[in-house]
Amino acid sequence: MLRFALSRLLSLGLSLLAASVVIFAAIEVIPGDPAAYMLGMNATPEAVAALRDELGLGGAALTRYLDWVSGMLRGDFGLSYTYRVPVxxxxxxxxxxxxxxxxxxxxxxxxxxxxxxxxxxxxxxxxxxxxxxxxxxxxxxxxxxxxxxxxxxxxxxxxxxxxxxxxxxxxxxxxxxxxxxxxxxxxxxxxxxxxxxxxxxxxxxxxxxxxxxxxxxxxxxxxxxxxxxxxxxxxxxxxxxxxxxxxxxxxxxxxxxxxxxxxxxxxxxxxxxxxxxxxxxxxxxxxxxxxxxxxxxxxxxxxxxxxxxxxxxx
Amino acid sequence: MIAVQGLSVAIGGTPLLRGVSFGIDRGQILGLVGESGSGKSMTALAIMGLLPPGAHAAGRVVLDGTDLLGLSEPQMCDMRGRQIGMIFQEPMTALNPVQSIGDQVAETLVIHRAATRSEALRAARRRLDRVGLPEGRFPLGRFPHELSGGQRQRVCIAMAIALRPQLLIADEPTTALDVTTQARILDLLKGLVEEERMGLLLITHDLAVVAGMADRLAVMRAGEIVEQGPVADVLRERRHPYTRALVEASAHHPGADLRPTDRPLLQVAGAVRDYPQPRLRLFARPAPFRAVDEVSFEVRRGESVGLVGESGCGKSTLTRAILGLEPLQGGEIRLDGQAVSAGQRMQASLRRKMNVVFQDPYGSFNPRHRVARLIAEPFHLTGRPVDADARVAEALVSVGLTPEDRHKFIHEFSGGQRQRIAIARALITRPELIVLDEAVSALDVRVRAQILDLLADLRARLGLSYLFISHDLHVVRAITDRVLVMQAGRIVEQGPTEKVLRAPEHPYTKELLAAAPVLEVPP
Incomplete structure (x- = not known):
């Protein structure tokens, strides 16, 4: 029974890892600028650049992913853009x-x-x-x-x-x-x-x-x-x-x-x-x-x- | 002790049993034989008061002066398990998979308030010991899936006799078991009858089983008992034509004298099939399970070869490998000189040369297709010839059906007719080798005799070779020229069928022969 539970726990961990990669990729890596999307069509280039900076979109995808995951592990999900409070x-x-x-x-x-x-x-x-x-x-x-x-x-x-x-x-x-x-x-x-x-x-x-x-x-x-x-x-x-x-x-x-x-x-x-x-x-x-x-x-x-x-x- | 008098059962006006009467005394065994649908099980269920909904029973079933048919359902619940115990045919599914065997045996006592739970568990322990499941290997906490079929049937027996009932009903208790297991279970039942002075109603389709066990024999046909009396008398006198037909069919031997050629058709050389075992530790690779171990043999053109052995001996794996459905880890299989190997697409020309007939005439057809399509199915692999329709008709005729039958659905046929259709499907590609995997095991004796005749006839007419897999030595004796005896993945003995069965050399063959019930018919 313990072995069964542990093996299920292992697969739970792996599923989570896979899910985090898919979600991150879908939102941040796939072409299209998240910052431009968030601000809408009438945004000025300066505003988009400022938001990109705020979101930390400048770095490499892998670093950003690791930051995101380690943040979540610490309970830090980032700051909501609209509500301006921690997610x-x-x-x-x-x-x-x-x-x-x-x-x-x-x-x-x-x-x-x-x-x-x-x-x-x-x-x-x-x-x-x-x-x-x-x-x-x-x-x-x-x-x-x-x-x-x-x-x-x-x-x-x-x-x-x-x-x-x-x-x-x-x-x-x-x-x-x-x-x-x-x-x-x-x-x-x-x-x-x-x-x-x-x-x-x-x-x-x-x-x-x-x-x-x-x-x-x-x-x-x-x-x-x-x-x-x-x-x-x-x-x-x-x-x-x-x-x-x-x-x-x-x-x-x-x-x-x-x-x-x-x-x-x-x-x-x-x-x-x-x-x-x-x-x-x-x-x-x-x-x-x-x-x-x-x-x-x-x-x-x-x-x-x-x-x-x-x-x-x- | 129990007297069944004029028992009749009908469902919606259709009579299933008509005036069935018999009696069983303490310590006596009554064998009830007949073909499927003759009403044997219905008789047992009527005694138990467990008839299907809508069925109505009339007559009297008197146990120790009480007419069971007059009892209310709660009174009947009290009788079941306490006065009458029952075991069924299929031990693999007769136990609750999520409850331990100890609990299931103890439940009989608990439900009848015969003991507290802890006493009941102690009693269950004693009963399991008695039926041959000692504590060391079979603690009470074992679950059914950890036991073999024979062991599960022992648990069922322990459950049925936990309260020492006066009457035990055993409905085909060994039909689903291997011969050696069957012999042990029958021994156990016989011992229990003597020890406990129980009456035993032994229901079976196998005359040989009854002949070796029962004191009295009742022959049933179409809801009626056509003949009954002491076993030896019934078998000797055979007054009713039906009894005669049954006895003759049980010992049936298609008397064709066929001479196989010397040219080999199927060659199996050093075949090995390993199955990977589940990993027990993360980094230790488990030793594979060797299901087929260095097996070599030949089937010559026109020859019929039997393959016998118990379930789990590797017969089915070997068969699948021959059919190209299982890869081999060693050795090779050649059909007519061409290598058979799983995994790659088999050439149509090779595929055409062999076909298979399976055991279950009910489960091996798609119920939504018409017979013509079912029979023509192998053409998917070999390509549909232009005269496909004519060949379907031809195949139907050669198995004793009519061309018109091709428009029907499979549910319109009886078990024996379905097996004929399965043979027609195997014949459609005009093969040279037919693999018959327990092809007559599910059939009644008289139908089995007809199918054996048909197989012998087809072999003579079409020059077919058979690989005949069976656990039934009588059938193997009736239809094969040579026999291979398989045990634990190896062929332990092979030779001409008559010689091997008359003078076996390997201890395992001897054991198999000794266990097989024999019907000795007095002339």
Missing amino acids: ADLVAQRLWVSVPLAGYALALSTLIALPVGLWAAARRGGPVDIGVMGATQLGIAVPNFWFAMLLVLVFAVKLRWFSAGGFPGWEAGVWPGFKALTLPAVALALPQAAILARVMRSALIETLGQDYIRSARAKGLSRGQAIRRHALRNALIPVLTILGLQFSFLLAGAIIIENVFFLPGLGRLIFQAITQRDLIVVESVVMLLVFAVILVTFLVDLAYAAVDPRLRRR
Whole structure:
């Protein structure tokens, strides 16, 4: 198990290295002057030259790359061109919104999806199954921002249980922050839960057809016991894969939802940075997201090995 | 002890079992034989109360005075595992891959509240010891993937007998195993029946297995028991024509007298195939695993050569190398004087000369193609001749089907017919060598006899050579002139089939022969 973890850790490091090279090359090395791009078409040559100087674009690519990487390792992501504050501070603020939001949404989606998928699989072909399949089909088809607007209309405008948007900050207390994230988390979670419930259902149905379920029944386990004791853990592997993908998506993919609810999250930061041509922020945030995705993949790999003894030896 | 009386099962009005009746006493073994689809497994599942959804059972299944068919599902759950244990055909998939063997055996006791977890684990230990998995090599924490098929079947047996049930049902328990493993598992079952005074319902398609094991024999066909009685009597008298047909087919020998030529067709000289092993330490290069070790032999034109050995002995690797699908690390393979080597594109002329028929008549066809396209598939490699359609028709006729069959899909055919289509596909390029990789192993005895006849006939008519890979010595005896015995990558004995099987010299050949169940039919 330790060997497995170490080998996965090694590949994590290599992926990060590769990603940093690709990002750096895409933004700073590929022809086209980043400084001219950032300043737009009407910039004077003097302004461009000044910015080039500020960005340190004069040096060799390799030196600049090493500076960038070693800076990041020290927590120095540079200075945002538009906000004029360290990118690290900017990102840290946003992470305080995005990570709890993604975690909240993921927890909701898991809590909804796993029991629903289990329920549908156990009653395959029955009315419950048909109802669940129909509902999840709808959940996948309807875009999450539409859900979001619906939620705002019902729970904020009509019932006035939640505010329609904005984030008070965690300084205002855990509960107000939590409350502000609830509607966005639900809007994000529902489509994800629909996907996850379907994956859970089909994985369970496949597992239930396996010979070892028949063996378990021959030992005297009831259908429910066979599902709980044997099918569930075997069905978890595809579910974990989807969960990992969903977390990565939720971290940065919440742009639209963050806009609907006026949340100062990572998605909005990168969106604004791109429209304002703030390449320094873009570069750092993309790198951070890559790191998050790779880290999640690593954790999913560890979870696979925890579930399935066959993977531990590799 | 258990009496099945007039058991009938139907799914949606279609009867699957009709009035099945038999009884088993303590310490007695009843062999239930029949071909696939005859209702053997359905009988077992009906006794277990594990029929597929939609199936309805009628009649009586009386165990110690209780009619099992009248019990509720929770009552039946209590019976399963406690009073009736069951093991299945496929040990590779019969165990939960993510749970240790100790937990799986102990679960039988835990689920019936017969013991606490720690007591159950101690009991599991004793049961695993009993079925031949001692603590030293098989601690409770082992996972199924660390065990071989035979070892897994032992775990399944330990699981089924953990609570010392009165009746054990074994549904084709050794069909997926090698002969030597089969012999050991059958021995184990027999010992357990004597020791525990259990009744055993042994379901199998192999008369030879039953003949050596059972006290009584019931022959099943199309959902009915056509004949039953003490084994020796049933085999001697064979009152029902179906029993006669089964016995004859089991001992079938296509009686063609063919004389192979002296000209070599396939020459394998010093063939070596190494597989790299996974790296255990970062800088230590592991020793490769030698799957085929300096193998040399010849197949002459018109000759049929058998290759026997247990799973893992290297038969399949050698076969793939001959077909040009595996590179060799040493030696060479020549077909009709031309070198066969993997990795490079094989010349169409060479490719045309050999073809292969695989074991599984269900998995080796694309279900979305029509038969004509399936059979014509080898033309992708050799170029499509102008008379391709005529040749497809010709191939179908030569395997006993009709040209019209080419418009059908593969699911419209039975297992035996599919294997005929596989042979037609192999014949389409007019090859000289056909490699038959366990080509009749998945077939019922009567169908197998027909396919063996077909193969003998084709060989006589077309002058084909066969390389016949099988674990079944009877089949090898029936269809080959010479036999090669392979063990751990090496050919340990070779010679004329009759001679090798009558007077084996190598201990391994002797072991294989001793393990193979023999059906001795009284005249």
